[in-house]
Amino acid sequence: MGGLQKKKYERGSATNYITRNKARKKLQLSLADFRRLCILKGIYPHEPKHKKKVNKGSTAPRTFYLFKDIRFLLHEPIVRKFREYKVFVRKLRKAYGKAEWTGVERLRDNKPGYKLDHIIKERYPTFIDALRDIDDALSMCFLFSTFARTGKCHVQTITLCRRLTVEWMNYVVTSRSLRKVFLSIKGIYYQAEVLGQLITWLVPYQFAHDHPTDVDYRVMATFTEMYTTLFGFINFRLYQTLNLVYPPKLDSKAESELKAEHEEDYAMDSESYLEKLSALSASLARVVATAEEEENQLDLFPTEGENMQAREKEQKEQEAQKRLFEGLKFFLNREVPRESLAFILRCFGAEVSWDKSLCIGGTYEVTDETITHQIVDRPDMDKQYINRYYIQPQWVFDSVNAQMRLPVEDYFLGTTLPPHLSPFVEEKDGDYVPPEKLKLMALQRGEKPGKSRAELDSEEEDEEEEDEEEEEEDDEEEDDVDDEELTEEKNLKKMEGTRVTPGKVKPWETGSVGNKVRLEQEEKAEEKRLAIMMMKKKEKYLYDKIMFGKKRTTREVSSLRCAPAKPTRHITCHHSKVQT
């Protein structure tokens, strides 16, 4: 027994953490400034594993930060700016109190400001890092740009957010990188693929704001401050990659077209420019005038033949998808959400216009004879042109998600719409797939819609179709679904001799080709049976269990499919309305 006695809480986790208040004092900042700094620098509170040790024996809930993080914060130059600002406010207040107006003016002229560029560079060392983290920034900027200018936040912030989002939308339109859209009750979800990164963002519906009281606007504004800086730099870089002029300029041709109308009475030139940009109806000016789209060929590598082919095919599909609406001419009625529809349609190469009184930037009138589709969202139209389709807006969204132009019949004026399915759901095999999705998949495979509908009507056929699908997808699947006993019996018979098993005649089993296919299949089944026989007892048990589970899910799914002959919407929830 020698040496000094170890004191408690002087080493270990107690020294690795620091409470928020202590950190604040260490940095000599007010709580609001400290919070702002943490948000800007990306330093988040941390929950210690052993709270009692960290909290020096107390179990009171506290906010902890890692000590090293705070030490890192000490080096931040912005901290000094915050302190300067604090002093500035104090001086200003004093000058006001003494009614020293020249002093006030002088102070105001020398108001300390700070830049976030170096923080962005530090947090995102490369451009791709920044692009990966843009989801938040996008959602936030889109949200702020829809705010009313009522003093909940700075008007300047709103304007800046609007500018950035318009730039982003213009980029997506020009690069044609939109992939998915989902109209939810919350807002509109978009997904785009930019430089190989999948980027999802949420755009609120217009005029859908009630300002919730339990949201800290200061925190949100700080996040937005950081995100606008990040977002602007990303936009600049993205515009560079496409050879576009950065503060986006309209094409000179398009600009003159738009200019032709009398808009002097609309707004000042400088004011209406952003609106013209946000109309999305014109293309942007490029740094170097080039041909509109160069076909970029994939480099051919002779070593990977099959892989290459597959990739090439994929590429082709993508290209086709990008030109989904090319050649179509749309007109938006005034009751449809103009911005989102114009954005989506332009993303896929369509021409869009709208009423002149609705928004600036419409390029042609309703009376234009070359319009192919008019998007309408009202039960009836008085005057209809014969050579265009009158469709509901959902057609556009569904077509984008299906990556093909869907038949317009289901979306005509006044018809009941098919459900709008979420493109973000990916079903695993055995999950319940809504019949509409099945139909869509059939359409995508190139089958005729009429046939699939007939199949849907009767359940048995439906099931058969399901079977077919599964067989197409995976040969093993079929065996799993069948009863084990049946296969057993089959195999026994096969052992005796090669006899044709009595069973239902598969559609493709005609001629020698069909025979060959069947033979192959049987061989596979045999192999599988042998493999099962060779299994250890434990593995066999596991295998049986898996099979049982699969069978159960398929049974449930089939029962689900049988249950409603026609799903109606009039099933009401028998619980009181869930509080929202």
Place this chain on the structure above:
Amino acid sequence: MAAVKRLKRVAAAQPGFMSFKSSAGSDDLNSGQRKRVNKNKKKNWNKHSDIQDVEEFLDDVRLQERATGGLISEKPDDSLFFVDIGEQRKYVQPEVQEGKKGKKSKSRPLRIDLILQHDSLVPPPKDILAHQQPNAKKLRRIAENAEKLAAMGVLPRRQKRLLNRRPAVTASKSKTAANNFPDRPYYDLWGGDAKETADPYYLEQTGKKRVKRPEKLNSKPSVLPAVEVIAPGGSYNPDFFSHQALLLEAHEVEVKRERAELRIERQLAVNREDTATEETVFQELVEGLVEEEEDEDEEEEDVSIRGGLQQEKKTEKERRRERADKIKSQQKQAARVFTDKKQQLFQLRSIQATLKRGEQQTRERVAQRKANQEAEKSMPRRLGRLRFQAQDLEVQLSDEIPGSLRTLKPEGSVLKDRFKSMQKRNMIEPRERAKFKRRHKVKYVEKRAFREIT
């Protein structure tokens, strides 16, 4: 003397100078003998020099200025003389007076203004430099020179220095545009790295080198995605089953909440046994009045019994028997253990089974713990005083589902969704709005004006 003479000469040299006093200077010049004095002393000069003529002259000048507002000799003839052409008619003045008759007092200047008026006839001293320029020649020469140089295209040094000066740094420095300035410029932040040219040691020592950000800070505090897409049932025009699934989920949340509420209510409910009945009230009143006799009796008995036992003593025979019993039971125990051990040989299989079961259990627990840890990564942590409270699920009931996009009524708030998402991803700690706390009591005072009315 010489000075006076010169002055006189100057005055006389003035063309057409007229002295006001005709007699002035008639007697002075010719007064005979001079006094002989030393002229090498200032005192003598002051005493004996005759300056009367100069003073007279200056007096005359001053008088002229005072009386006539300038030297008479300088005045034009028009101001000195007039042509007498008989009496002048004055008919304009009475008319004006008639018009202003009513406001007679107003038309007349105030007395105070009259007092303040400048009535001295002495004009302010004349600026001599107005007519003549000091160094005029030199300046003219310089200007000529500069003109010549400008014609040749050579700029003067001062102008050159101005041009060479750096653009004002201070102006831009002081006006750091706010970060939310709508037209703020952006640039290529990730463009080619500007290499530090300065000595790294110097930068480090002067604190100009940025501290490297720890790699650990770049990891996100949660694995959840930034934007969580709503379930397919949240579509504006959902598929029937997915909508039902979402409804069910919302229902379960609601049931859970209701159950919690009920539990609290149950805990708060008053126990019926706790309420006072007539009987219990009476019992309480009587408490302590009725004596408990039975207890005392029992105690006495106890004491007597114990006393009896204590007094009894074990006999030798009893002790021997006890000892034998003890040995016997020990032997029995040992035999039991031995047989058990022997039996265990035959139980090997079952023991092995239990061991296996135990191992299996451990493994399962390990797996479970791993799974829990994985799940915890996506769970909101406890970061402050408050726990994270999930947002209410956005759901539209079956009869609220709109038929078309036009009639859609958005549910929930995106702002709140974003805010909660950040809390869920452990980026900010959940907080509640600071409550307003009044420090001093409010004093209500009736105003006097109000009190008078009532």
